[in-house]
Amino acid sequence: MVDFATSSAWRCSYACGIGVSILYAASAARYPVIFQVLGVVLVISAFGVLLLGTNRIQRLLLWFDSQGNVLIRLWLFLGALFVGYLFYALS
16 A cells, blocks of 8 residues: 555655646747646646645545546546647647
8 A cells, every 4th residue: 555645745746847847848849838837737736736635635546446447548548648749749
């Protein structure tokens, strides 16, 4: 079992790092405003994870896991589309 108390801080710092990286890459992107918005949203949501607390995050993950394979596959597909957009916008 993952210790959610210590891993929340790591998740927050990881998401903040990704958000700052996207903000830094915005100047080289085809659509810099979209990258700036995404970066700010990621940084704000990273701190939102800390504010939600470990119990709510754990309940949210358990709910998501109980929804079945269709929702999980849809979420993975949306993630793949997002990565494709990042590659397109930064090429």
